[in-house]
Amino acid sequence: MRVLAIDTSGVLASVALLRDGEVEDARVWRSHSNHTTRLVPELQRTLAAAGCTPADVGAVGVATGPGAFSGLRVGVTTAKLLCWSLDIPLLAVGSLHARAELYQLNGEIVSATDAGRGEWYWARYRRDDRGVIELSPPAVGSPPVILAACNATAAIVGESLRLPEGFAGKHVLLDSSPQAGYVAAIGVARLAWRRWKNGERDVPALQQALYVRRSAAEERKRPS
Amino acid sequence: MSTGRDLQGPDLARRDPEENIVLGIETSCDETAVALVAAGRRVLCNIVSSQVELHRQYGGVVPEIAARQHLANILPVLDEAFTRVPDAWSRVRAVAVTHGPGLAGALLIGVNAAKTLAFSRNLPLVGVNHLEAHIYGNWLYEAGEEARSEPELPAVALIVSGGHTELILMRDHGRFERLGSTRDDAAGEAFDKVARIVGLPYPGGPAIQRAAEGQLGSSRPGNPQAFLLPRAHLGETLDFSFSGLKTAAQRLIQKQREALANPTIPADLLADLAASFQEAVVAALISQTLTALRLYQPRSLLLAGGVAANVRLRTLIRERSTVPVWVPPLRYCTDNAAMVAGAAHFRIQRGCQHALDLDIDPNLPLALSSSEAGSMHVIPPRPGAMDASG
Structure with a gap:
């Protein structure tokens, strides 16, 4: 069973292919805030x-967010359409959860990413015998x-x-950057495999990105 | 399964037209649209999910909200299309998508959807220019209809919508020259803004038209000569400008309001204001279009875009055009994906397709053939031309 995983939530984008839980191939690139040109070609490569075709993929995992809005939509659109076209299951994974999953740490993990405006998107996780589980959902602050x-002892x-x-x-x-040996899509693939x-x-037609923040127009119109 | 190489012109021509279905996807603004079109002309299905209700409360399209909504709508719309034409996949020969011009975040959804379908089904990908697609709305007909006669080329096309006001010369399929475009607001945008000022809902075009026709509670249709609004003079060009007209309309409405005890504009006055404003916009569009017809002597005039739905524009342009006028049915005037699939068919016939690294381009220009690129934008002198209908 192969899981194809996509992460376009950060500055670095990645894709990974897992076969029965083992990494078969993974790729990472600097997106320069343009995921559209590279994502599908990287999936193809x-x-x-791995010597296979789209028909050999059994499920698709995708990081739904939080992250840059357009980046998230590129990944989630591609994942939804792959699942719809190939009639295979979709497994949505949090982008912060996927990064926490990459670490073999005990104790609390705070997974965060720059949200602009001097804020972070963040969520709390802990590894137990089931794997890395969420303690608090993604938020911005x-x-x-x-x-x-x-x-106080949490690892960031x-x-x-x-x-x-x-x-x-x-x-x-x-540091969870690929320079440190970590590829976020591998975290996505592992969590998706576990969920599978x-x-x-998940239902592809209903899958949205996890924005956390409302659009600026909505915030101006209806302050919370 | 077919590959891109199967799709070159001669092969395509030999096929049964019903076996040449292009899947079209359009998400450049606030409509999520999918269509299946055979041979570039026969529309098997045309599904459009409009977000107009969602954007109405903001008085215009909010790009981030549009992008979020496209992501939510794209699969339901695709599902609907393939439910209506259940055996379509085996006959789909290419996936086509609008890759510009348009809103970046909105274009991203359609382009990534199209690329993923092309990749997962091993089909050729064809990126289409949104304006080119609008022009090909004039080639479409319904699955139940007889094949229509087609516009003769060369043609002049007037594309008017909430986002575009363009005069284009179509010398042949794939040979386009931009003759003129708006320097500020699109015609549809001007309708939206004036509608907002007088308290009519978004989109403004249909609302202003209804008010002008006397359908919004007035005792009579509006008088288009009730108020004289200025026409822009743009020298020896075929460009448009609506910001001066919009400001003049705004001042006029304010003046009329000040004379009233009540802030609500009476229905008869509203009808006159709407008719006068509509008349000024239509006159500007027609004046430049007639000039283009005189200068370029085409064999047809093609209308496209949402504002082409305006009855006053259609009526006057039909009366005054020197060549046959083509106006698509309303559903192919406003944004739709059938026109995208249609335009792609003609691109495929010319051997055009895109690689999977196709990018969006929010400002995508209409492609020029290299032999003509040097000669465009040059308009011969024509004394008095600007007074034609101004």
């Missing part, structure tokens, strides 16, 4: 490298508030994150 709210995971002043030294900051084995399936 990934399948070709200012880094000092986030760090004050989480366990996030691409190119800088801890705000006063917090350095209190937390372990781990548990019999979980």
Whole structure:
């Protein structure tokens, strides 16, 4: 059973192909905020490298967010259309969850990513015997508030994150960039594989991106 | 399964037209649309999910909301298309998509959807220019109808919508020259803004037309000569400008309001204001179009875009055109995917297809053939031409 996984939630985009839980191929590239040109060609190369065709894919995993809105939509559109076209299951995975999954850590993990406007998208996770599980859902907030709210010994995971002043030294900051050997799509693929084995399936037609933030127009119109 | 190489012109011509279905996808603005079209002309299904209700509360299209909605709508719309034509996949020969011009975030959904379908089904991908697609709305007919006669080329095309106001010379299939375009607002945008000022709903075009026709509670149709609004003079070009007209209309409406005790504009006055404004927009469109007909002597005039639905524009242009006028049915005037599939068919016949690294281009120009690129934008002097209908 092959799972094809897509992550376009960050500055670095990646795809991975898992066969019965083992990585067959994975690719990562710097997106330059344009996922459209590279994503489908990279999927094509990934399948070709494994000597298979789209018809050999058993399920698609995708990081639904949070992250840059357009990037998320490129990945989620591609995943939805693959599942619809090939009539295979879709497995949605949180982009922060996928990054937390890459670490063999005990204790609390805060997975975060830059949300612009001086804020982070963040969520809390912990590894137990089932794997990395979510303690709090993805939210957006200012880094000092986030760090004050989480366990003092929590490990912070996030691409190119800088801890705000006063917090350095209190937390372990781990880089989840591919330079450190981690490819987010592999985290997506593992979580998707786990969900597939548990019999979980998402409905492609209903799958949205996980934006966390409303659009600017909606925020102006209806302040919460 | 067919590959891209099966699709070159001669092969295509030999096939049974019903075996030459193109799947079209359109998401450049606020309509999520999918269509199946045989031989570039015969529409097997044309599914459009409009977001107009969603954007109405903002008085115009909000790009981020449009993109989110396209992502939610794309599979239901595709499902609907393939439910209506159940055996279509075995006859689909290519996947076509609008890749510009349009809203970046909106275009992304259609382009990535089309690429994924082309990749997963091993079909050729054809990117289509949205304006070119609008022109090919004039070649479409319904599955139940007889094949229609077709516009003779060369043709001049007037494309008017909420996002575009363009005069295009179509010398032949795939040979387009832009003769003129708006320097500020699109004609449809001007309708939207004036509608908002007088308290009519978005989209403004249909609302202004109804008010002008006397359908919004007035005792009579509006008088198009009730108020004189300025016409833009744009020198020796075939360009358009609607911002001055819009500002003048805004001032006129304000002046009329000040004279009233009540902030609500009486229905008869509203009808006159709407008719006068509509008349000024239509006159500007027709004046430049007639000039283009005189300068380029085409064999047909093609109308396209949502504003082509305007009855006053259709009536006056039919009266005054020196060549046969083609106007697609309303459903192919507003944004749809049948026109995208139609345009793609003619591209395929010329051997055009795209690789899977196709990108969106929010400002995509209408392609020029290299031999003509040097000669465009040059318009011969024509004394007094601008006074034609102004």
